[in-house]
Amino acid sequence: MQRISFIHTADLHLGSTINIGGKGPAELEKIFTQAVFKAFENICDYALEYSVDFVLLSGDIYDRENRSVLANHFFNKQCKRLAKKGIPVLLIAGNHDPLNEDNELINSPDNVYIFSSRQVDSREIYNDKDELIAQVSGCSYRGKADSRRLYRDYETIPGIWNIALLHTQLDPDNINYMPCSLEDLLARGDIHYWALGHIHQARIINRSINRAVAYPGIPQGRDAGEAGIKGALLVELIPDCQPVISFLPTSKIIYQKKEISINSIANGNFSDLKRLINNKAKELKKIDSNCINLNCDQIEPLQELEGIIVDWVLTGRGELSELIKGQRDELGSFLLDSLQKEFLSRKPFIWTRKITDRTGKLLDEGLLGDSPIFKEIEDVIAVLKNKQGLKDELLSEFGFIWTDKSDREDSKAASFQLDDQKLYDLIDYARGLIIEELLERRERA
Structure with a gap:
């Protein structure tokens, strides 16, 4: 076996939109509508920057089975960029975009290989010297749920890297999403890397000599439940070593939830509260990546963060709480409107999605x-x-x-x-x- 590198991504959900809590300003409309697409473009930028051997997509490339012409065209356009450098793209369809004969509205580029939904299929990977370096195997979903325990059916070739794509919740009791357990996957000692999809949080589930099991997470968060920097994984398989896995930040917009305590405001009013929130917003300069929890390196983003969508939660106790609760509707309108306008021009911009009141009066x-x-x-x-x-x-x-x-x-x-x-x-x-x-x-x- 020889050293190889590839990008592992999943859950692009092309065709979906991000939740901004209503209608956004005209100057940010393009950024909001293009955010999900831009994340995949960033992934392709990384693939070209690091000259990887191939790119893996572990399901849910599109947000729904009936994919749009725009999403299909965009995906193919990005893959053609990789084709010019001889980088193959191998993918499986997930539960959001199950595979059938009529799925593809536009023919895929020659460098794109879509695994069948009928049974586990395999594809051999060769380097520029025409040497066999890896085999990638996978099987697409055939419907919005798939109860097949396909991890048993993956075939391998001795002497090269064997990589498996699987869109699963990693739960042996959940029959909707290709049921299996971590133990089931680890029992397949002939599979060197399990490239999983479906879970939207990046996780390195297991890593040892010549082996790893990982989720890359979603490349672009679309709601407060997908907060923080999102991305993909750059994987290097090195003989007789633990796989080297690096986190690639790809999200141009991130979600944050910030608590604001009113305890420091004595005999204040709404202007004092707005000033307190403004000061907290100015602190949102450096956003930590969820890579800290991955136990891996984070690669510097190729492009700067464009925006932060924030949910503010008001906490604490004080006289101001009675004003907040007594003027709830007017406060919401006043604060939301002023905060949304306040930070549009800064870089990255801050967009207030909502304000939640959890304050109470002094006890x-x-x-x-x-x-x-x-x-x-x-x-x-x-x-x-x-x-x-x-x-x-x-x-x-x-x-x-x-x-x-x-x-x-x-x-x-x-x-x-x-x-x-x-x-x-x-x-x-x-x-x-x-x-x-x-x-x-x-x-x-």
């Missing part, structure tokens, strides 16, 4: 004194936070209930997962609401 807990109800509340809160078994049960029950509405697939990775810190925050917020209600009832009594 004088001393008024509760030695109330047995108050003591009972504190005891319950302590149990919820500190009893490990109960905490695990809460995380298990509620950890995946906030699903990302932009993707209807039954995918836990597309959810807002509830970790320890979020659980503590929710418990504290619930505690505040209960005490606030108790104090209001005492005032009314």
Whole structure:
């Protein structure tokens, strides 16, 4: 075996749009509508920049089975750029774009190979010296769900790299998305790299000598559930070494969720709140990549970030909360409009998608004194936070209930997962609401 390199991407969802929370300004319309397309163009730029041996796409190239002429034409145009440099593109169709005979509106370039949906198929890869260096295998979805356990059917060739494309949730019990487990894939010791698709978060599931299992994630986030920098994976397979996997940032627009505490505002008004948000917005200069969680290198982006779409969450307690709640509609209109206009001209621009109010009024807990109800509340809160078994049960029950509405697939990775810190925050917020209600009832009594 000899050293090879390739780009692994998936879930392009060409033809889909990003969620900006309404109608955007005319000057940003093209950026918003082209963001998903631009991410794939960036992937092709990387392929040319690093002269990779081939490019892999692990399903959901298009957002729907009935793909648009525009999306089909754009994809072929980018692949033709790779064809000029002799870079093959090998792909499978996923559950969003299952393969049938009438799918392709425009004939694909000669360097594009689409794996059949009938059975697992293989394609041999040769270098410029006409030496066989790898075999890539895969099978496309034949419908919006596919229950076949195809990982068993991949054939390999000894003495070269064997790579498998698979669009799966990596769940042996989910029969909709080519069911299998990590253990099933690792049991196939003759497969050197499992190029997975379907999960929109980049993950290196397993890596060892001459082997890896990975998801590249979605190249361009389309909603708050796909926050942070998105990209693809540059993979180098080196004999008798762990695969070298690098994260390639491709998203021109990213989503962020930022909390703003009103605790620092005493006797303030909406102008003070707007000033507080403006100051926080100015701090959005350097955005960390999710590559930190991948345990791999991040390659510098070929182009600068164009924009950040932000969801602001107002938190904390103070007199300002009563103003916010008393003027909720006017506040929403005033703040949203002014914030959206405020940062259009900066680079990267900041677009406020929505503002969520989770503030509360100041609590004088001393008024509760030695109330047995108050003591009972504190005891319950302590149990919820500190009893490990109960905490695990809460995380298990509620950890995946906030699903990302932009993707209807039954995918836990597309959810807002509830970790320890979020659980503590929710418990504290619930505690505040209960005490606030108790104090209001005492005032009314």
